[in-house]
Amino acid sequence: MTTLFKDSLSVINVGLAGFAEDIAAAGGACVALEWQPPAQGDRDAAWALATIFNHSQVEEANALAFGRFASAQPVLVDVAPARDAIPGMAGGRRIILHAGPPIAWPKMCGPMQGAILGAAVLEGWASSMEAAARLVETGSIELEPCHHHGTVGPMAGIVSPSMPLWVVENKAHGNRAYSNFNEGLGKVLRFGANGAEVIDRLRWIASDLAPALRATLARTGGIELMPLMAQALNMGDEVHNRNAAATSLFFKRIAPAMFETNVARDAAAKALAFIAGNDHFFLNLSMAACKAMLDSAADVPGSSMVVAMARNGVNFGIRLAGTGTQWFEAPANPIDGLYFPGYSLADAAPDLGDSAITETAGVGGFAMAAAPAIVKFVGGTSTDAMHHSLRMRAITLGTLASFTLPSLDFAAAAAGIDARKVVDSGILPVINSGIAHRQAGVGQIGAGVTYAPMACFAAAVKTLARQIGASAT
Amino acid sequence: MTTLFKDSLSVINVGLAGFAEDIAAAGGACVALEWQPPAQGDRDAAWALATIFNHSQVEEANALAFGRFASAQPVLVDVAPARDAIPGMAGGRRIILHAGPPIAWPKMCGPMQGAILGAAVLEGWASSMEAAARLVETGSIELEPCHHHGTVGPMAGIVSPSMPLWVVENKAHGNRAYSNFNEGLGKVLRFGANGAEVIDRLRWIASDLAPALRATLARTGGIELMPLMAQALNMGDEVHNRNAAATSLFFKRIAPAMFETNVARDAAAKALAFIAGNDHFFLNLSMAACKAMLDSAADVPGSSMVVAMARNGVNFGIRLAGTGTQWFEAPANPIDGLYFPGYSLADAAPDLGDSAITETAGVGGFAMAAAPAIVKFVGGTSTDAMHHSLRMRAITLGTLASFTLPSLDFAAAAAGIDARKVVDSGILPVINSGIAHRQAGVGQIGAGVTYAPMACFAAAVKTLARQIGASAT
Numbered sequence: 046m047t048t049l050f051k052d053s054l055s056v057i058n059v060g061l062a063g064f065a066e067d068i069a070a071a072g073g074a075c076v077a078l079e080w081q082p083p084a085q086g087d088r089d090a091a092w093a094l095a096t097i098f099n100h101s102q103v104e105e106a107n108a109l110a111f112g113r114f115a116s117a118q119p120v121l122v123d124v125a126p127a128r129d130a131i132p133g134m135a136g137g138r139r140i141i142l143h144a145g146p147p148i149a150w151p152k153m154c155g156p157m158q159g160a161i162l163g164a165a166v167l168e169g170w171a172s173s174m175e176a177a178a179r180l181v182e183t184g185s186i187e188l189e190p191c192h193h194h195g196t197v198g199p200m201a202g203i204v205s206p207s208m209p210l211w212v213v214e215n216k217a218h219g220n221r222a223y224s225n226f227n228e229g230l231g232k233v234l235r236f237g238a239n240g241a242e243v244i245d246r247l248r249w250i251a252s253d254l255a256p257a258l259r260a261t262l263a264r265t266g267g268i269e270l271m272p273l274m275a276q277a278l279n280m281g282d283e284v285h286n287r288n289a290a291a292t293s294l295f296f297k298r299i300a301p302a303m304f305e306t307n308v309a310r311d312a313a314a315k316a317l318a319f320i321a322g323n324d325h326f327f328l329n330l331s332m333a334a335c336k337a338m339l340d341s342a343a344d345v346p347g348s349s350m351v352v353a354m355a356r357n358g359v360n361f362g363i364r365l366a367g368t369g370t371q372w373f374e375a376p377a378n379p380i381d382g383l384y385f386p387g388y389s390l391a392d393a394a395p396d397l398g399d400s401a402i403t404e405t406a407g408v409g410g411f412a413m414a415a416a417p418a419i420v421k422f423v424g425g426t427s428t429d430a431m432h433h434s435l436r437m438r439a440i441t442l443g444t445l446a447s448f449t450l451p452s453l454d455f456a457a458a459a460a461g462i463d464a465r466k467v468v469d470s471g472i473l474p475v476i477n478s479g480i481a482h483r484q485a486g487v488g489q490i491g492a493g494v495t496y497a498p499m500a501c502f503a504a505a506v507k508t509l510a511r512q513i514g515a516s517a518t
Numbered sequence: 519m520t521t522l523f524k525d526s527l528s529v530i531n532v533g534l535a536g537f538a539e540d541i542a543a544a545g546g547a548c549v550a551l552e553w554q555p556p557a558q559g560d561r562d563a564a565w566a567l568a569t570i571f572n573h574s575q576v577e578e579a580n581a582l583a584f585g586r587f588a589s590a591q592p593v594l595v596d597v598a599p600a601r602d603a604i605p606g607m608a609g610g611r612r613i614i615l616h617a618g619p620p621i622a623w624p625k626m627c628g629p630m631q632g633a634i635l636g637a638a639v640l641e642g643w644a645s646s647m648e649a650a651a652r653l654v655e656t657g658s659i660e661l662e663p664c665h666h667h668g669t670v671g672p673m674a675g676i677v678s679p680s681m682p683l684w685v686v687e688n689k690a691h692g693n694r695a696y697s698n699f700n701e702g703l704g705k706v707l708r709f710g711a712n713g714a715e716v717i718d719r720l721r722w723i724a725s726d727l728a729p730a731l732r733a734t735l736a737r738t739g740g741i742e743l744m745p746l747m748a749q750a751l752n753m754g755d756e757v758h759n760r761n762a763a764a765t766s767l768f769f770k771r772i773a774p775a776m777f778e779t780n781v782a783r784d785a786a787a788k789a790l791a792f793i794a795g796n797d798h799f800f801l802n803l804s805m806a807a808c809k810a811m812l813d814s815a816a817d818v819p820g821s822s823m824v825v826a827m828a829r830n831g832v833n834f835g836i837r838l839a840g841t842g843t844q845w846f847e848a849p850a851n852p853i854d855g856l857y858f859p860g861y862s863l864a865d866a867a868p869d870l871g872d873s874a875i876t877e878t879a880g881v882g883g884f885a886m887a888a889a890p891a892i893v894k895f896v897g898g899t900s901t902d903a904m905h906h907s908l909r910m911r912a913i914t915l916g917t918l919a920s921f922t923l924p925s926l927d928f929a930a931a932a933a934g935i936d937a938r939k940v941v942d943s944g945i946l947p948v949i950n951s952g953i954a955h956r957q958a959g960v961g962q963i964g965a966g967v968t969y970a971p972m973a974c975f976a977a978a979v980k981t982l983a984r985q986i987g988a989s990a991t
Binding site (some may be wrong): 421 | 925
């Protein structure tokens, strides 16, 4: 100690920058290291984390879960009404699925409530929005998360029994996942709009578009979705908020085959024009593919791999492979983004929708480096986009060899979020997202970048550590 | 002089690195500046250059030429047989157009000769390749460059009277440009293949594909090509050797409309499947659009702007806006690239085709930064691709605001090559190119990057300087 202060010192300051500033002010040399304690200071989470870091049971479980995820082969195999595709929606049950973790009707955000009322009218359960509201308030319509039925829906994520769904089968594992059809932009149900124009479009999707696509799919046979997504990642998409290339590639696969069906020419022309006119059309296919990939990794005891991230417009929820069907929730973060003229953060509903299933699978915000043009939609620069993709490598279990990022010299996309690494590093999963107006019916008012809340991952790690501690005793 | 050597010296060495090494070996400090004399040491060209650098007549002419080019609006307006579209091919004339500057039959490379013989059989002028060869050798078939008829064709660039052409009109200037149809990859006429499979495909293109597209175009009305190309540049294409996005976007425009025509369902399905199966399909549309843009800048006396670069498989030729129809030629450079398995540089025909019209218009190699995935096809890294685009800024007159490069944070593409800047800087226009086997019929054996030869630009600058000197006296 007597010698320590005789020599000139080279000091590294970890954490709070104030100490470093004091040393510098006193004429000393000091390097300030930006550091935060794990779990943003949640002591219990940090302790739980320490018990399961480099834990052989977790490592083995993660290897198994990630292996199943990385070897998935999602194939679009059919189009079918929800009541036919999903067992829990059959038999005339009055049920409506919504995005995110479970939430009771009174707590739902405006767009989700608006969309549920629209679906009730679409189904013929009520003849007006007021009548629909009474049905929901009296519990005559059941409300459950999409995720509880192998399904994912963007924004409000509403699925009612008559709605046609994409049916995606993971050929490597045998599981199936579902998503609804993309309605385009403007006044659409998923942003809470429920006027006549919206209901009419949904009726046409069910009566014309879906049968045309079902007949076309019967001609093409199943369509492998990972190769389409991989190509799209090399064509400027991140297959969440930018699906311009993926939609075009999908369109190229189906248009010639539609001529070989019995679909009437005018109906076919209208169906194709609808798809060609909506660069987001592939989003729901991307989501169903990601859900099919991730569901094959679910239910692996001990695994800290995140298999779902979803938002109900109030809370953000995640599920781990190792903790079954349990949701770990926290209030959803606001979205930093580009707002359409006349709107601002004050008008925005909180982060909403099941579409964060794409980030959970390593695309979307995780693959932003593939999509420099996305920054025109969500803000930032193309350099930011690269940095997002690079940073996600610190919190993931591996990479998907078939998903490559051109601007990073074709590095494979980082995927398979490890909840432990999120808690340890403080690096939060990045999510590209559309922004809904907080009131039903207004629609999309922007798009931006947000982050999954730390509290979800801290809670998940605590629960996983308790389970592993219990199984170890 | 006596004081000079008393102080320690900081030396900058310009040019040959040997001097710098000597100084460093003697213990001195020396910065070596990489520099070459203008025109790669061609004294006359350097002198000519000095007389027209910052010359008001040239600057004004370039502003006029570049302005016409940058304001062009190429629109696909029709599909028509060459004999109907091009006045010089009407009236039963036995004429075949080829790529690049003029060249006599005996000097042509293998692929071009093979393609010409195939076209003669296609036209019914001969019943065998031997008979076709006799017709050509005896001068019974006229051979002229595509560029002499407002036309551009990739690789051999063969256009015969019955072949359907894309008709592109520059709505801003009223001029028209033409290109033939893309046959796909494998055994195709443009690489010199001329077997039954090739001729049959060309017959089907004329009898089925072209009429189907003509009828569809009549439904859609003219299709603006610059917006399609601009979108494709934001989707990983450089619209020369990568046209995956542009082809998809074009496909999306026409497929719904084809259902609204009277084209038979099976013919339509086959036509659409052919386009959907060929990611290069849009190339010929890109070329015709670039030709239409550049032709509006031609014939501006005094301008040093390059309005055409083209290769006939032996020589590389350029034309300036200020020197009318004159070609400035030099032997074509070899192509550094990726060869298909079993082939090497020794098998390659020299640089071939009119497709360098894309680089002349600021896309292709000039826009490589937009297309990192192109490096999988032509070699190099995505960083190389960015550097190519940045370097071209040094030899161009301006940028095209509507063509943006995402990985350079949406910088506008450099365009409008100034022959003076090429001669002055020694920076040669970069060109992405397919590589043909030197023998007719083998087809494509690779793709790569090459450069326009300096001698073309040196000769052009000398001629322009002579003309301006003459007009000034």
